[in-house]
Amino acid sequence: MSMTKLKRPKHKGSGRVFKNALLEKLTKTHIAIPLTMFTTIACCLIYYGIVEKGFTTPVIILLFVAGVFVFTLVEYLFHRYIYHIKPHTHTLEDISYKMHGIHHDYPKDKQRLAMPPILALIIASFFFILYRAIMGDFVFGFLAGFLMGYTLCLSIHFSIHIFKVPNNFLKALWYHHAIHHYRQPNKAFGVSSPFWDYVFGTMPELRKTATKSGVFIDKD
Ligand SMILES: [Zn+2]
Numbered sequence: 001m002s003m004t005k006l007k008r009p010k011h012k013g014s015g016r017v018f019k020n021a022l023l024e025k026l027t028k029t030h031i032a033i034p035l036t037m038f039t040t041i042a043c044c045l046i047y048y049g050i051v052e053k054g055f056t057t058p059v060i061i062l063l064f065v066a067g068v069f070v071f072t073l074v075e076y077l078f079h080r081y082i083y084h085i086k087p088h089t090h091t092l093e094d095i096s097y098k099m100h101g102i103h104h105d106y107p108k109d110k111q112r113l114a115m116p117p118i119l120a121l122i123i124a125s126f127f128f129i130l131y132r133a134i135m136g137d138f139v140f141g142f143l144a145g146f147l148m149g150y151t152l153c154l155s156i157h158f159s160i161h162i163f164k165v166p167n168n169f170l171k172a173l174w175y176h177h178a179i180h181h182y183r184q185p186n187k188a189f190g191v192s193s194p195f196w197d198y199v200f201g202t203m204p205e206l207r208k209t210a211t212k213s214g215v216f217i218d219k220d
């Protein structure tokens with residue numbers, strides 16, 4: 001099932017990724033696990049950057065902010081081009097479904113609102129190697145920001161799917177992501193902000209009203 005075709009999402013239950021029970025269990029996680037894990041790693045990186053590498057606080061702050069900013073771009077590109085890859089083979093279609101299609105099918109499945117922490121850790125290690133090669137020791141402040149960008153994105157995404165639309169400026173994020181889920185899956189790829197959707201021209205154009213659960217109903 002390609003995600004560009006809109007399918008009615010189920011608000012109860014859970015999809016199946018693996019037949020094997022243990023592997024299946026590994027695909028699920030409590031949101032607190034990756035949040036705690038990556039916040040701890042980010043703190044260690046900052047500590048190491050300051051104490052061992054001798055960076056001053058302003059330098060660490062600058063690197064941290066740059067890391068958060070770059071994360072928002074990676075989040076956008078990942079969601080648009082990897083999660084919503086156009087599958088040309090059945091295998092690819094299957095992988096794409098298990099990575100992200102399942103979330104579109106069961107958007108309120110609490111245990112699948114974050115990537116399995118082991119997989120996330122492997123990807124984070126890859127980014128450590130990549131950024132270390134590019135920027136050397138600056139990686140300690142930069143990756144801390146990058147990983148906190150990830151935890152921010154996870155927290156926002158979890159809140160959007162589990163909590164009601166807030167009555168403040170944050171509701172724009174709820175609406176933006178609801179459009180992606182319920183109306184235009186090929187638009188609104190940014191989760192932590194719509195910034196990159198503006199930059200890359202994937203802002204949705206929609207006349208809309210939202211119900212309390214964040215589900216969209218077209219006005220026309
Ligand atoms: Zn998506």
Ligand SMILES: [Zn+2]
Nearest residue numbers: 103107157177
């Ligand atoms: Zn979502």
